[in-house]
Each structure stands twice: as C-alpha cells, then as structure tokens.
Amino acid sequence: MNARRRHSALVLGRVETREDATVNLFRDSLRDIERVRHPGRGREVDMDDLRTRFPRALQVVEGVLQSRLTNFFETVDDLSDLLDAANEREDGAVDI
Amino acid sequence: MTEAQQTWREPDADLVRRAMSRLGDLQHRRVFYEKLENPLWVDALDREGVFDSPPELVVNEDGTAHSAPWPEGGYLIRMASSVPGPVARILQRTCTSTNPYVRQLILRAAMALPPDHAAPFAKPLAQYLEEGSLAHAREVVDLAERLAESGKRKAAMRLLQGAFRPRAGEEAAGLGGKRTVKTGLERYWFEDGLPDAVRILVAVQPEKALTTLVSWLEAFMTASGEYVPGRLYDLSHIWRPSIAPHEQNQGSEELGDALIDAVRDLGVRDVLGGRDVADVVEVFERNGQPLSQRIALHVLAVTSPDTDAARDVGFERLLMPALMDSDYRHEYASLARAILPLASEEQVEAWAGVFDAGPHLDDEKLAEAAEHRKLEGETLEDSKVRYREVWRLKLLSAISRDGLPPRYVDELASLEERYGVMDHAEFPSYSTSWVGPTSPVTEEDLMSYGVADLIEYLRTWRPGRPEPWDPSKEGLARALQAVVAKRSEELSAAAAAFADLEPTYVRALFSGLSDALKNGEPVVWEDLLVLAASVAVREDDGSEVSGSMDEDLVWRFAQRSMAALIEQGTRESDYGIPGPQLVRAVDALEPLVSHADPTVEHEERYGGSNMDPLTLSLNTTRPAAMRALIRVAARAKEIAEEEQAADASEEVVSRVLALVDARLQPEKDPSLAEAAALGEGFGRLVWVDRGWTEERLSLLLSADAFGDVIGSTALATYQPSRVLLEVLSPWARMVLERVARGEDVVAGWRRDRGPVEVLGDHLMMLRLWDAIPPDDELLTLYFEQAPLEARAKVLGHLGWLLGRSDDVPEGPLRRAMDFLDTRVVRVRRGDTDPQELDGFYWWARSAKFPPEWWLPRLEEAVRAPGFNPRGMLGEVLEESASLAPASVARILEQLLIHGRNEPFGRYDLIEHAPGILAIAYESGDGDAVAAADRVMDLLGRAGHVEIGDEVSARRQRE
Incomplete structure (x- = not known):
C-alpha cells in the first residue's frame, strides 16, 4: 500500500486513490514534522519559520487523529465551535 | 464584492486548516458544510483544493452503481446566488464528471445562478440529459424557461432538445421486440413537462x-x-x-x-x-x-x-x-x-x-x-x-x-x-373486449326448464359460428352447473337421464352437485351412484387432448368431477353418502383407480419443476380416485364407530385396502401424483387399519421419490400427532440420514417450508404438548443430523407460531423455554453453530416470554454473523431497555454492526435507537453508557448525525 493510500485510510477511514484536500493537508503537515525530526545535514533550518510551521503542523495532525479516534459527536461539538468562527460577521455577529 | 458579502468576515488560513483537519469523516463534512453560511469561504476553500475531487461513480461487483455524497458541492449550491462568479468557475471544472449525483448538483447550481452564469451550463446539461443522468430532473424545464425569459434562447433550446428530442435506444429482446426510444426525461416527466416545453418553444421561436x-x-x-x-x-x-x-x-x-x-x-x-x-x-x-x-x-x-x-x-x-x-x-x-x-x-x-x-x-x-x-x-x-x-x-x-x-x-x-x-x-x-365462454341460454331461462326439456335441450343444442365469443357447449355447461347447484335434489334424483349426454354436461352435473353439497343443499345418491359407475367405465386412454377448449373431448374430466363429488359426499353432512351406499361409491371409483391418466408422458410434461405432485394429483384422474377411495373407507369406519357396528364397514374397508394394495404390489404405480394422493390419505389409512398400513411401510415409505412424496405430503397435510409420527419415524430417520449425507428429499407439496423443516415442526409441536419426552430419540436425532438452516428455521418458526397464538398455556411455554435452553447450552459449549439461533428474534417478539429470560439469550444469538431480525426487534428492545439497559444497548450495537446491508432492519433499529440510548444514558450504569457511546459513534459515522439531538430530546422529555 503506498503512502497516499495509507494516509487516506488514516484520515478518511477508507482507502481513497484520488486527491483529497484533508489528506493532502495531513501529508504536508507530517512532512513538515518529519523534516524537523530528521534534519538534513546540508539543509538549512530557518528557526523563525519552524516556530510558525511546526505548531501548525502538529495542530493538523492532532485534529485529524482526534476526529478519527474520539467519539463522533465530540468532533461534532468541535465543528460547531469552528462553524461559529467561520460564520462570524465583521461586527462579531454569528448567523444561527 | 457585493454589499451583502462585505458583512462576512474573511476567513484566515489557520481557521480554514483547523476546520479541514477535522473533516476526514464524510459525515463530519456533512455536518460542517451544511451549516457553513459564509460565502467568502468558497474562494478560501478552493485555494486549498477542497472542490477539486468530486466523488466518482463506483460500480459494484453486481453491476449496480453508487456514489458517495458531496457535501462540499451542496455548500457551493447554497452559495451560488451570493458568489455566482466563483461558484460558476469551480463548477465548470467539474462538468466532466460522469457521476449522476454531481451532475444533479450542477443542475441545481445552474438553477440558483443568475442567467448569465447559468447559460454556459446548458451545453453540459444537455449532454447529461442525452446520457440519461437527469432522467427525473423535471427542473430542466424550469431552467429552460428562466433562460428563455432572460433572452438566453440558444441555451434554453439546447436544454429542451436534450430533454425532449427522441432518439433510438436499444433493440428490445424477444419475439416482436421493437426498438426502445430514449428521451432526456423519462416517460412520466416527459409527459408532465411537454406542455411547458411547448409554451417555452412558442415564446422562444413563435x-x-x-x-x-x-x-x-x-x-x-x-x-x-x-x-x-x-x-x-x-x-x-x-x-x-x-x-x-x-x-x-x-x-x-x-x-x-x-x-x-x-x-x-x-x-x-x-x-x-x-x-x-x-x-x-x-x-x-x-x-x-x-x-x-x-x-x-x-x-x-x-x-x-x-x-x-x-x-x-x-x-x-x-x-x-x-x-x-x-x-x-x-x-x-x-x-x-x-x-x-x-x-x-x-x-x-x-x-x-x-x-x-x-x-x-x-x-x-x-x-x-x-x-x-x-x-x-x-x-x-x-x-x-x-x-x-x-x-x-x-x-x-x-x-x-x-x-x-x-x-x-x-x-x-x-x-x-x-x-x-x-x-x-x-x-x-x-x-x-369480451368475457366468456358464452351460453346460448341464460341461467335464469335454464332454471325454468323441466327435467325432460332440459335434457332434450342439452342433447340437441349445437353451436353455430366458431368465433370465440359465440355460444359454446362449455358456456352452456357453466350455466348448467349453476342451475344444478340450485336444483340439486331434483336433478340428482334424475341422474339417470344424464347417462347419454355428452361428457361436458355430465361433468357439469357432478360439479354442480359438489357445489350444492358445499352449500348444504340436498343430494339424492342412489341413481347418482349408478350414473357414476357408468361414467367410470367410459373409455379414455389418458392421451393428451388438443383442439377445441369449448367442450370436453374425453371423459376424464367428468370422471374426475365424479371422484370429487364422492369425496365431497364422504364429508360429514346431512346429505353425504349414506353408509349402506358407500359400497356403491367404491364400485364407481374402482375402474378409475387404474385409469391411464396421468400417463408417464403427462407427468413428465406437467410435473417436475412445473407442478408439485400434490397439485398434479388434484388435476389428474387416478390420484383423484385414490383420494376419494381412501376417504370412503374412513367414512365407512366413522359411521360404523358411530353406530357401534364394526361389521358395517368391513366390506367397504377391505375392498378399499385391496384396491390400494393393487397400486403398490406386485408392481408399484410409478406416479408421484398418485404418491401424493396416498400421502394425503396416509393418516386415514393408519386410522382405518394401522396394522395393514405398517405391514406395507416398506412399499409406501420406500427410500425413493415415491416414499418421499408420501411421507412429506403426510407431514404437510396433517396436524402433528404422536401416532402419525410413530408410524412415520422409520422413514423420518432414513430421511435425516440422507440429508446428513447431502441428499435431497422430494417434497410432495412445495411451499416455503421443505420436508425436513416440516418434520422438525411436528417434533417441536409434539414436544411442546408433552406428547414426546425431552430426550425423544427422533427429536435428538433431528437436532444432531438436520441441516443447520433447517434447525434454525424450525426454532424460528416455533417462536413465530407462539407469537401468533392466543392463550398458550404455561406448560407448553415452559417446555419451549427448556428446550431452547438446551440448544443455548450447546451453542455455549461450541457443540453447535450459533446460527441455529438465527430465528430467535421471533421468540423475543412473541410477547410470550419474560424479557429477563430472552434478553441474555438474544445477546448470545446476535453475535452470530448471519443474525438478521428483519426489522422485528426495535420495538421490543425499546420496551425492555429499562430492565437491562446495558444488555439492550449491546444488542443494538451488534445488530447495527452486523446489519449494515439490511436497510429495512436497520430502519427499524434506528427508529427505536433514541429511546434505547436515552434509557442507557439515564440509567447511570457505566456499561450501559459505554455501549450507548459506541452506538452513537456507529450511528454518527453512518450518517445519522441527528441521533445526538434526538437522544437529548428524549432524555429531556423523560
């Protein structure tokens, strides 16, 4: 099973051969973490960039794993919070 | 950016990524995109490639196809009127999709887009119509109208041509098959939408x-x-x-x-x-x-x-x-x-x-x-x-x-x-149209004829033109049968006058008198049995009849009607055949017992997979005579017992048994239809003379199709009885050994339950009524040797029967529970397959047993992979949930896991899931809550995202 299939099985819960935005996001985040875990001898590490990207990557991986491993409705609650933020208006109002 | 859009907050990349990271599960996507209202997320999500992979059609192994939903697409449609440009741009990229679900979404989006943005979709939509993807989408006509009203005539015409212009389909198979014609909309919507299409056409191009x-x-x-x-x-x-x-x-x-x-x-x-x-x-x-x-x-x-x-x-x-x-x-x-x-x-x-x-x-x-x-x-x-x-x-x-x-x-x-x-x-x-056959004279007119005139009319009337709707002998015979049923006493007394008439009318006489007996009307037997005896000896070689259906060209139909009349006359009634005349009935039936019908050729043609032996026996002469003959013997013995005069039945019984014997030896009748008639009479033979019957068991219940048909027909046509099973038990043992070796048993009466299952039904019923002991040898042998599927069906059928019965006494219920427990013990010990309990849901549903008894047993039964309650358990589980909330929640969990592909059964469970889960949560029992959590997760991931709200509402209410 290639990496894409493995990642899709983990992220989506099924083997998917086509591109999927969440699988791609997870794969990119994992790659960022792996790069820090195994720094290349000749590769420069930009510490400022690292400080920004590493927590973001961790957050994505954590989000994906939580959605898969915790109860379905716990993630629904999280999504509800995210929707509140997404549906916010400039004046701070939220469409219900 | 429109004024309305300006009030929405532009999403930041971090929020978008956080949301995407939580959207691996399809159902989470549904929850999120169905509630996402901010149109500014369209571009933000598009930049992340969220809309790049609409689902494709998946073709299953059996050739059917299915498609996953596309919640992201649903969000695009809702945003189409707010941000038409980006939505149209994104959807144009998906137009090459072959997935009907996505194509439907594109149509819905085009409906929501302003005409300038919608018009470019006319070309792909017309193509989808031609390819049959939008056959039920009546909305294309509405879209065409909207486009026409906005001056997008070409786009409107494209859609109408795609929807309504007929084109050649496939050549229909079979004789006289003609080509099918296809249109973009299927028949109903085509007809429904055509008047509107005409109106649009007139508006676009007068x-x-x-x-x-x-x-x-x-x-x-x-x-x-x-x-x-x-x-x-x-x-x-x-x-x-x-x-x-x-x-x-x-x-x-x-x-x-x-x-x-x-x-x-x-x-x-x-x-x-x-x-x-x-x-x-x-x-x-x-x-x-x-x-x-x-x-x-x-x-x-x-x-x-x-x-x-x-x-x-x-x-x-x-x-x-x-x-x-x-x-x-x-x-x-x-x-x-x-x-x-x-x-x-x-x-x-x-x-x-x-x-x-x-x-x-x-x-x-x-x-x-x-x-x-x-x-x-x-x-x-x-x-x-x-x-x-x-x-x-x-x-x-x-x-x-x-x-x-x-x-x-x-x-x-x-x-x-x-x-x-x-x-x-x-x-x-x-x-x-015409309904026939037609009689030359109405039933009312025929009723008014005196006997002599009636006979003369039947003797002399001849059909005129040969058209199917013209009066025929068959039409006249039907009218005669109805008249005979009403004037049965008079016409049975005058039976001798019918002796020289054609077979069509003689059959009508016998059939009409049978109808009269069923209606409790009087019949006079003396001359009738003389006529019967004369009809029985009419020549008929049993060969196949072809030609006119408007009259009987052979005598077997009249002879069969006569046998049926005698059979009817042996039933208890004021007007049945009097005891002293039963011997005359034997005289009449005797020639028919060796009648040529059914011939081997007839049985090969109409029997086998076409008609089962019992059905064929009702439609052929020799078996019809055998059926009537055995009933005559039983009736003779019945009358003798009533009158306490055993001698009275001796002659009739001995002659009947001799005639039956003649069909068994020295050469056995090979007809399975005859075997079915003997099977239907088997219990009566045992009652008439058990010794005689047991002496001939090797002939009657032989290890071949003939014996199978007799044994299986007897089981299928008699109520369970200890005596019957005692006599049948050597055959039953042999059958169980044969099925254990994988051999088939020929059924005399084909119905939903096969011979082995019906044998099990008899055994279980006798056990329930304590007619056989719990360790009865045949019962034990049955559960050792009968196929697993048959055992499961027998146990399930018993539960079903109990559920349908009112006022079942305590004793049989207790014995049923005890017996079931012996099987559960064997399942636990691994001595038998758990699938033996596949039908146990009928027991749970029967309302005859306490939940404390059936719940733990059901919990064991549902673990078998094939357990399928067929939508029967939801209600009783919910009713019993408060007694054992953890057990019921675990049963629900197992049923949902194993029943993924059973939409009907699943619907029943999901209907009752909120009640069961609410009780589990309210119970405070840790096991119940854990099981309820697992069920909630299962249901949510399967798309029942509203279950959380439903359970909450139920908990608040209760």
Missing part, C-alpha cells in the same frame, strides 16, 4: 415552434422503427387509431401519444391564431410520414368550420386518391364530414369523380387483393366487383350519412343491404 415539435415526432417515429424513411408507411393507424382523443387510443406509445397531442394542439392553435393554413399544413406534410399527414387532416377538419382557407386546403386533400386509403380513413372521413356538406355542386362532382375511380389500385394490385379475398365458387371478376363495392361501403360508412351528398346516402343504404352494416367503419381495425 414561427418555428411547430416545426421543432413536428421534428421531435418525426424523430420518435424513426427512432422507434414505426416509420422507415422512403416507405411512406407507418403503423400509427394501429396504435393511434384516432388523432383526436378517442377511447380506441390505447395509449400504448406513451411518448408518441404525448407528442401527437402536443403537435395536434399546436397546429390547431397556429391556424386559429391566424397563421397561414398552407404553411401549417406544409410543416406537417414535409416529412412524408403518414402520421404527420393524418395530423394535418385532423387540423384541417377541426379548423375548417371557422376558416375559409382551411376549407380550401382541406378540399384539396379530399381530392387526393392516396388519402382515401384505409390508413388515413379516420381523419379523412372526419375531414369529409366537415367539408362535404358545405361544398358547392362543382366541388361535390370533383370529389365524386375521385371517389368513383376508387379503389385506387393498379390492375395487378386489385387482382391480387380480389384473389386473396375470393369466396368459394366466385370468379376473379366477381371478386373484383365485390372488393370495389366493399371499399365504397367502408368509406361511405366512415363518412356517415350526415356528411354524404344525397346520392351517396342512397348508395350506402343499398350497399348495407347487400353486405350488412359496417360498425366502426372509420377505423381500419377496432378493439373490443
């Missing part, structure tokens, strides 16, 4: 709408193969006899009929609206199809009373010889009726000239037609004259007297005198 519609009808005729270009012939006069609405129009060509109606109405509207009549007619006549020509004639007929121009053009058509042909007749006659009464003398003369020159066939064709119709002894020249006169009669009759010039009214009368009145002459063919 002058060309009729041309477009006619071209669709032309395309239908060509695609269906109804019209072959160049032949100038079609079959429309058969499937659409009248262009105007008429009861003769069968509506068999749904598409064609709908198009004809639309074309016809638009043609009339155009003419009455002032359009040049010649132009309109030219549109119809351009393609040369007879159907279009007929519609043109109809339009002219309808509009000629109001339009001079229509009258002039119509009169020109009346003078066209080809249109006097029968294929155009209905519309031609209608036009003639409308115009000829208003025509000038010159015009009438001109028409007469054309009519008088008819029929318009060249000499060769006229000779061919006359030759084909020549009567016996008629010369060809005479036949030609007659052909010409009949042709004139048909056309004049079709036009009718009201429309004809006076001199032709006289000719019509004279022709009718010679050839008869032509009903429905305006149609080349006319459909009507």
Whole structure:
C-alpha cells in the first residue's frame, strides 16, 4: 500500500486513490514534522519559520487523529465551535 | 464584492486548516458544510483544493452503481446566488464528471445562478440529459424557461432538445421486440413537462415552434422503427387509431401519444391564431410520414368550420386518391364530414369523380387483393366487383350519412343491404373486449326448464359460428352447473337421464352437485351412484387432448368431477353418502383407480419443476380416485364407530385396502401424483387399519421419490400427532440420514417450508404438548443430523407460531423455554453453530416470554454473523431497555454492526435507537453508557448525525 493510500485510510477511514484536500493537508503537515525530526545535514533550518510551521503542523495532525479516534459527536461539538468562527460577521455577529 | 458579502468576515488560513483537519469523516463534512453560511469561504476553500475531487461513480461487483455524497458541492449550491462568479468557475471544472449525483448538483447550481452564469451550463446539461443522468430532473424545464425569459434562447433550446428530442435506444429482446426510444426525461416527466416545453418553444421561436415539435415526432417515429424513411408507411393507424382523443387510443406509445397531442394542439392553435393554413399544413406534410399527414387532416377538419382557407386546403386533400386509403380513413372521413356538406355542386362532382375511380389500385394490385379475398365458387371478376363495392361501403360508412351528398346516402343504404352494416367503419381495425365462454341460454331461462326439456335441450343444442365469443357447449355447461347447484335434489334424483349426454354436461352435473353439497343443499345418491359407475367405465386412454377448449373431448374430466363429488359426499353432512351406499361409491371409483391418466408422458410434461405432485394429483384422474377411495373407507369406519357396528364397514374397508394394495404390489404405480394422493390419505389409512398400513411401510415409505412424496405430503397435510409420527419415524430417520449425507428429499407439496423443516415442526409441536419426552430419540436425532438452516428455521418458526397464538398455556411455554435452553447450552459449549439461533428474534417478539429470560439469550444469538431480525426487534428492545439497559444497548450495537446491508432492519433499529440510548444514558450504569457511546459513534459515522439531538430530546422529555 503506498503512502497516499495509507494516509487516506488514516484520515478518511477508507482507502481513497484520488486527491483529497484533508489528506493532502495531513501529508504536508507530517512532512513538515518529519523534516524537523530528521534534519538534513546540508539543509538549512530557518528557526523563525519552524516556530510558525511546526505548531501548525502538529495542530493538523492532532485534529485529524482526534476526529478519527474520539467519539463522533465530540468532533461534532468541535465543528460547531469552528462553524461559529467561520460564520462570524465583521461586527462579531454569528448567523444561527 | 457585493454589499451583502462585505458583512462576512474573511476567513484566515489557520481557521480554514483547523476546520479541514477535522473533516476526514464524510459525515463530519456533512455536518460542517451544511451549516457553513459564509460565502467568502468558497474562494478560501478552493485555494486549498477542497472542490477539486468530486466523488466518482463506483460500480459494484453486481453491476449496480453508487456514489458517495458531496457535501462540499451542496455548500457551493447554497452559495451560488451570493458568489455566482466563483461558484460558476469551480463548477465548470467539474462538468466532466460522469457521476449522476454531481451532475444533479450542477443542475441545481445552474438553477440558483443568475442567467448569465447559468447559460454556459446548458451545453453540459444537455449532454447529461442525452446520457440519461437527469432522467427525473423535471427542473430542466424550469431552467429552460428562466433562460428563455432572460433572452438566453440558444441555451434554453439546447436544454429542451436534450430533454425532449427522441432518439433510438436499444433493440428490445424477444419475439416482436421493437426498438426502445430514449428521451432526456423519462416517460412520466416527459409527459408532465411537454406542455411547458411547448409554451417555452412558442415564446422562444413563435414561427418555428411547430416545426421543432413536428421534428421531435418525426424523430420518435424513426427512432422507434414505426416509420422507415422512403416507405411512406407507418403503423400509427394501429396504435393511434384516432388523432383526436378517442377511447380506441390505447395509449400504448406513451411518448408518441404525448407528442401527437402536443403537435395536434399546436397546429390547431397556429391556424386559429391566424397563421397561414398552407404553411401549417406544409410543416406537417414535409416529412412524408403518414402520421404527420393524418395530423394535418385532423387540423384541417377541426379548423375548417371557422376558416375559409382551411376549407380550401382541406378540399384539396379530399381530392387526393392516396388519402382515401384505409390508413388515413379516420381523419379523412372526419375531414369529409366537415367539408362535404358545405361544398358547392362543382366541388361535390370533383370529389365524386375521385371517389368513383376508387379503389385506387393498379390492375395487378386489385387482382391480387380480389384473389386473396375470393369466396368459394366466385370468379376473379366477381371478386373484383365485390372488393370495389366493399371499399365504397367502408368509406361511405366512415363518412356517415350526415356528411354524404344525397346520392351517396342512397348508395350506402343499398350497399348495407347487400353486405350488412359496417360498425366502426372509420377505423381500419377496432378493439373490443369480451368475457366468456358464452351460453346460448341464460341461467335464469335454464332454471325454468323441466327435467325432460332440459335434457332434450342439452342433447340437441349445437353451436353455430366458431368465433370465440359465440355460444359454446362449455358456456352452456357453466350455466348448467349453476342451475344444478340450485336444483340439486331434483336433478340428482334424475341422474339417470344424464347417462347419454355428452361428457361436458355430465361433468357439469357432478360439479354442480359438489357445489350444492358445499352449500348444504340436498343430494339424492342412489341413481347418482349408478350414473357414476357408468361414467367410470367410459373409455379414455389418458392421451393428451388438443383442439377445441369449448367442450370436453374425453371423459376424464367428468370422471374426475365424479371422484370429487364422492369425496365431497364422504364429508360429514346431512346429505353425504349414506353408509349402506358407500359400497356403491367404491364400485364407481374402482375402474378409475387404474385409469391411464396421468400417463408417464403427462407427468413428465406437467410435473417436475412445473407442478408439485400434490397439485398434479388434484388435476389428474387416478390420484383423484385414490383420494376419494381412501376417504370412503374412513367414512365407512366413522359411521360404523358411530353406530357401534364394526361389521358395517368391513366390506367397504377391505375392498378399499385391496384396491390400494393393487397400486403398490406386485408392481408399484410409478406416479408421484398418485404418491401424493396416498400421502394425503396416509393418516386415514393408519386410522382405518394401522396394522395393514405398517405391514406395507416398506412399499409406501420406500427410500425413493415415491416414499418421499408420501411421507412429506403426510407431514404437510396433517396436524402433528404422536401416532402419525410413530408410524412415520422409520422413514423420518432414513430421511435425516440422507440429508446428513447431502441428499435431497422430494417434497410432495412445495411451499416455503421443505420436508425436513416440516418434520422438525411436528417434533417441536409434539414436544411442546408433552406428547414426546425431552430426550425423544427422533427429536435428538433431528437436532444432531438436520441441516443447520433447517434447525434454525424450525426454532424460528416455533417462536413465530407462539407469537401468533392466543392463550398458550404455561406448560407448553415452559417446555419451549427448556428446550431452547438446551440448544443455548450447546451453542455455549461450541457443540453447535450459533446460527441455529438465527430465528430467535421471533421468540423475543412473541410477547410470550419474560424479557429477563430472552434478553441474555438474544445477546448470545446476535453475535452470530448471519443474525438478521428483519426489522422485528426495535420495538421490543425499546420496551425492555429499562430492565437491562446495558444488555439492550449491546444488542443494538451488534445488530447495527452486523446489519449494515439490511436497510429495512436497520430502519427499524434506528427508529427505536433514541429511546434505547436515552434509557442507557439515564440509567447511570457505566456499561450501559459505554455501549450507548459506541452506538452513537456507529450511528454518527453512518450518517445519522441527528441521533445526538434526538437522544437529548428524549432524555429531556423523560
């Protein structure tokens, strides 16, 4: 099973051969973490960039794993919070 | 950015990524995208590639196809009116999708987009229509209308052509199969949407709408193969006899009929609206199809009373010889009726000239037609004259007297005198229905005949014409049977008078008397049994009968009716065969016991996979006689016991047993239909003489199909009884050994339960009533050797039976529970497969057992992978949840896991899940809560995202 299939099985819960935005996001985040875990001898590490990207990557991986491993409705609650933020208006109002 | 968009907050990349990271599960996507309202997320998500991979159609192994939903697409549709540009841009990228679900979404989006953005989707949508992806999408007509109203005529026309223009489908298989015709919308929506489509066409292209519609009808005729270009012939006069609405129009060509109606109405509207009549007619006549020509004639007929121009053009058509042909007749006659009464003398003369020159066939064709119709002894020249006169009669009759010039009214009368009145002459063919057979005399009239007159009438009446709807002997026999049933006493007493009548009427007499007995009417047996004996010896070699169905050509049907009458006469009744006359009944049946019917050939042809032996035994003579004979013996013994005079039955019983014996040895009757009759009489034979029967068990219950049919028919037709099972037990043991070796058992009566299952049913029922002990040898053997599926069905069937029974005493219920427990113990020990408990849901549902007993057993049963409660458990589980919340929640969990592919059963469980889960959560029991959590997760991930709210609502309520 290639990496894409493995990642899709983990992220989506099924083997998917086509591109999927969440699988791609997870794969990119994992790659960022792996790069820090195994720094290349000749590769420069930009510490400022690292400080920004590493927590973001961790957050994505954590989000994906939580959605898969915790109860379905716990993630629904999280999504509800995210929707509140997404549906916010400039004046701070939220469409219900 | 519009004013409305300005109030929404632009999403930041971090929030978008956080949301995406939580959207791995399809159902989480549904939850999120269904509630995402901010249109500014469209571009933000697009930048992340969220809309790049709409789901594709997945073809399953069995050839069916399914598609995953696309919640992201649903969000796009909702945003289409707010941010039409980005939505249209994104959806244009997905237009190549072959997934019908995505294509539907594109249609819905196009409906929501402003016309400028929607118009470019017309081309792909028309393609989807042609490929059948939007066959039920009536909305395409609404979209076409919206586009037309916005001046997007080309786009509107593309959609209408895609939806309504017919094209050739596949060749239908089988004899006479014709080509199917496809349209973008399926039949119902096609017919529903066509009137709107016509309205849009008229709005978009007022002058060309009729041309477009006619071209669709032309395309239908060509695609269906109804019209072959160049032949100038079609079959429309058969499937659409009248262009105007008429009861003769069968509506068999749904598409064609709908198009004809639309074309016809638009043609009339155009003419009455002032359009040049010649132009309109030219549109119809351009393609040369007879159907279009007929519609043109109809339009002219309808509009000629109001339009001079229509009258002039119509009169020109009346003078066209080809249109006097029968294929155009209905519309031609209608036009003639409308115009000829208003025509000038010159015009009438001109028409007469054309009519008088008819029929318009060249000499060769006229000779061919006359030759084909020549009567016996008629010369060809005479036949030609007659052909010409009949042709004139048909056309004049079709036009009718009201429309004809006076001199032709006289000719019509004279022709009718010679050839008869032509009903429905305006149609080349006319459909009507008839129910038969028909009697030459009504039942009421036949009732009034005295016996002598009745017999004389039956003896002398002969059918006249051979048409199916004309009176026949079978029709008369049916009336006679009804009369006999009402005058049974009188006509049974006069049975001797029927002796010389044909078999059709003798059968009717016996059948009518059987009906009378069933209705409690009196029958006099003495002369009747004499007649029966004389009928029994009528010759019939059992060979197959072919030819007329209007009368009995052989005696076996009357003989079978006689056997059935005697069988009916052995049932307890005031008018049954008196004891002293039973021996006469044996006399009558004796010749039939060795009747040739059924022959081996007959049984091979109609038995086997066609008819089971028991059904065949009801429709053949020898088995019918055997069935009646055994009943006669049983009746004799019954009467003897009632009268406490054993001697009274001795002669009848000994003769019957000797006749049965003769079918078993020295040479056994090979007929399985006969075996079925013996199986149906097996219990009676045991009762009449158990010793005699047991001495012949090796002959009756042999290890072959004959023995199987007797044994299985006996089990299927008798209630469980200890005596019956005792006598059958050697055969039952043998059957169990055979099925254990994988051999089949032949069923005498094929129904939903096979012989092995019915044997199990008898055993279980006897155990319940304590007629056999718990360790009965045959019962034990059954559960050791019967196939797993049969054992499971027997246990399930018992639960079903108990559920349907009222007031079952405690004892049988206790024994049922004890027996089931012995099986559960064996399952636990691994001695038997858990699937043996597959039918246990019937026990749970029966309401005869306490939940404390069935719940733990059900929990064990549901672990078997094949356990399928078929939607029977939801209610009882919810009712019992408060007694054992953890157990019920765990059962629900197992059922949901194993029943993923059982939509009906799943629906039942999901209906009752909120109640079960609410009780589990409220119980405070840790196991129950954990199981409920697992069930909630299962349901949420399966798409039941509302279950959380439903459980909360239930908890608040309770």
